[in-house]
Amino acid sequence: MRTMTETPSLPFGPGALAVVTVYVLSLLGIGAYAYSQRRENSLHDFFLAGRTMGFTVLVLTLYATQYSGNTLLGFSGATYRQGLSFLVCVHFMTAIVVCYLLFAPRLYRLGRENNFLTPGDFIFHRFQSRFLRILVTLIMVYALCNFTLAQMRTLGTAFAGISQGRVPMWVGVVGLALVMLVYESLGGMRSVAWTDSIQGAMLLVGFSLLMVLAFTQFGSIPDALSKLASQPETMHKVQAPSAEGVRNWFSFIVLVGLGAAIYPQAIQRVYAARNARVLKRSLAVMAFLPLTTALVSVMIGLLMAANRPELGGAGIAIPSETILTLMCLEIMQASTLGYWLVVLIFSALLAAVMSTADSALLSISSMVTHDLYGQTFRPNADQAHLTRVGKTVTWVILMPIVWAALVYEGNLIQLLKLKFELLIQCVPAIYLGVHSRTLSARAVIVGLVAGLLVTLVLIALDIGRVSGIHAGIIGLAVNLAICFMSFARNPR
Numbered sequence: 001m002r003t004m005t006e007t008p009s010l011p012f013g014p015g016a017l018a019v020v021t022v023y024v025l026s027l028l029g030i031g032a033y034a035y036s037q038r039r040e041n042s043l044h045d046f047f048l049a050g051r052t053m054g055f056t057v058l059v060l061t062l063y064a065t066q067y068s069g070n071t072l073l074g075f076s077g078a079t080y081r082q083g084l085s086f087l088v089c090v091h092f093m094t095a096i097v098v099c100y101l102l103f104a105p106r107l108y109r110l111g112r113e114n115n116f117l118t119p120g121d122f123i124f125h126r127f128q129s130r131f132l133r134i135l136v137t138l139i140m141v142y143a144l145c146n147f148t149l150a151q152m153r154t155l156g157t158a159f160a161g162i163s164q165g166r167v168p169m170w171v172g173v174v175g176l177a178l179v180m181l182v183y184e185s186l187g188g189m190r191s192v193a194w195t196d197s198i199q200g201a202m203l204l205v206g207f208s209l210l211m212v213l214a215f216t217q218f219g220s221i222p223d224a225l226s227k228l229a230s231q232p233e234t235m236h237k238v239q240a241p242s243a244e245g246v247r248n249w250f251s252f253i254v255l256v257g258l259g260a261a262i263y264p265q266a267i268q269r270v271y272a273a274r275n276a277r278v279l280k281r282s283l284a285v286m287a288f289l290p291l292t293t294a295l296v297s298v299m300i301g302l303l304m305a306a307n308r309p310e311l312g313g314a315g316i317a318i319p320s321e322t323i324l325t326l327m328c329l330e331i332m333q334a335s336t337l338g339y340w341l342v343v344l345i346f347s348a349l350l351a352a353v354m355s356t357a358d359s360a361l362l363s364i365s366s367m368v369t370h371d372l373y374g375q376t377f378r379p380n381a382d383q384a385h386l387t388r389v390g391k392t393v394t395w396v397i398l399m400p401i402v403w404a405a406l407v408y409e410g411n412l413i414q415l416l417k418l419k420f421e422l423l424i425q426c427v428p429a430i431y432l433g434v435h436s437r438t439l440s441a442r443a444v445i446v447g448l449v450a451g452l453l454v455t456l457v458l459i460a461l462d463i464g465r466v467s468g469i470h471a472g473i474i475g476l477a478v479n480l481a482i483c484f485m486s487f488a489r490n491p492r
Contacts, residue, residue, distance in 0.1 A: 102431055
């Protein structure tokens with residue numbers, strides 16, 4: 001019988017480890033090729049790939065950036081615990097695309113006209129406030145450092161699992177961090193976007209094949225729902241949520257949709273699009289991609305809840321985030337095809353984490369180099385100098401993050417949640433700023449600071465939600481109220 005502390009282990013052999021190692025090392029080759037394709041030694045070429053990103057690459061890099069291993073493992077685990085109501089996670093991702101459409105096309109045009117590199121460029125262009133630029137940049141850098149920490153821990157855990165303990169976690173974290181640093185330093189956004197494309201394609205193929213085998217081995221979703229509804233201990237997993245549960249889910253949709261859409265790495269990909277048509281087509285396709293990951297994760301959780309309900313029972317309390325691993329274990333044991341498919345899937349999971357981490361790291365580097373160092377301390381520095389600084393910053397920033405990933409033992413989910421709670425306080429500056437000419441810098445600053453204070457006070461008082469509404473949403477409501485008061489005083 002498994003105990004609370006035991007986690008499932010996948011029987012990966014040396015061949016599987018060799019496949020994953022070859023894949024990881026191939027990323028270095030992509031970085032070298034991206035380096036050979038550079039057009040100039042400038043920040044815009046390094047951080048935006050010269051604004052030449054075409055449709056296929058843009059779609060796949062946006063897709064890979066928005067999904068991480070934490071997402072895939074966490075969504076299936078949450079569905080196992082909560083049941084059908086977690087189908088709402090599909091709307092998390094759809095909401096991101098809807099929020100893109102609220103500002104991305106206009107922001108793209110402004111970015112082209114004014115040669116924007118970072119979100120801070122737009123902030124300063126629109127509001128002419130260095131203080132606001134620095135404040136927004138610091139919030140975004142904090143959010144992404146938080147985010148990258150979680151990804152690095154997942155990287156180490158995943159690699160240690162694939163190696164069956166033959167490779168310790170710290171070796172996985174340090175080794176994969178070095179690989180990311182090398183290919184990112186060589187090719188910048190080109191390396192990141194091209195590797196994201198490969199990683200995004202692996203996710204699409206891997207999870208499509210996984211569902212075919214899962215349905216073959218565990219049955220259909222209607223059968224799973226019938227099983228859940230027929231058992232008293234599981235019937236709650238197919239029941240409608242309470243009113244407070246609905247408010248909580250709605251709040252979460254707004255939190256994730258508004259926040260993830262203004263990820264700095266997402267905004268930089270908007271800037272990097274080859275033209276407006278490519279951007280609009282990419283966003284249109286992105287609207288359907290949650291069905292290939294979030295929905296798949298939900299189906300995995302439902303199938304396991306129906307067919308392996310005992311995993312949450314007394315003495316067998318397996319962590320729910322390992323539900324995907326448990327399904328893969330059974331598929332591996334069923335056939336040789338299943339074994340190698342799971343190798344592909346875990347390579348895809350590793351890829352998902354790396355694609356998210358490298359994008360976040362590149363954005364952190366661009367903001368620190370351009371918004372903080374270049375605009376504040378060295379405004380007259382040439383592009384070659386700033387590009388060298390940007391590469392150096394990448395290495396300097398990742399070192400403490402890697403150290404933190406190795407020693408931190410706290411709740412990473414709470415860290416990720418706090419990231420969104422704070423990040424969405426930048427929403428008025430971007431969402432309203434791109435459309436309004438009357439919104440003042442003073443109103444945005446006061447609103448942002450007030451929203452931050454309300455959010456942090458509620459969290460400090462251990463009031464994460466009020467009647468199902470997240471603290472960050474309450475802070476945003478205060479933030480928006482102050483901004484709209486500015487509109488009332490300046491209607492034109």
